[in-house]
Amino acid sequence: MKVGFLGRFQPFHKGHHKVVEEHKDEFDDFKIIIGSAGKEGTEDNPLSFEDRKKLIKTCFPDVEILKVEDETKDEKGNKKWIKKIEDLGVDGIISQNNLVKRLLEDYTDLELIEQDLFNKDIYSGTETRRRIRSGEEWRYLVPKCCTAEIGELAEKIKAAGTQYTFEPGWKRENAYNDTFEK
DSSP, rough: OEEEEEEEOTOOOOHHHHHHHHHHTSEEEEEEEEEEETTTTTOOOOOOOOOOHHHHHHHHHSSSEEEEEOOOOSHHHHHHHHHHTTTTTEEEOOOOOHHHHHHHOOOOOOEEEEOOOOOOOTTHHHHHHHHHHTOOEEEEEEGGGGGHHHHHHHHHHTSOOOOOOOOOTTOOGOOOOTOOOO
């Protein structure tokens, strides 16, 4: 079976690494599919396709990496996007994304392979980017095989998003805007 692990990998973190480790030898043909290719420089997508490919290749040099460009964020665009994935020649997609699950079911014959999320509250691209931008420790969130490369991209990640400055011990739930009550 030909399978693609679909994600944005903004950046590649330990949760992604664990999925690849668990599934790369399970199938006849395992590929990584990078979504949101062509989108870069935004808060959610600071890294280019080439940046993300380099991070993954540092850890898994033998895994083939494909890309899929985004479409408009409406149902017509979603349908075109999932057809692009289907056209990559895979039989199944590894994903836990609810939109991807629905699109696979509604518009393709591809098999959905749901992976176990590895400590999803800790290992997420959102949290990794937030920590990089705030100057908090982030290295424990990413695999050792690409820590140095992510460090080289830290300024790019910072420049593409909200700039945070926090006191030690700051917690998001304690934040307030002075136009609101605490």
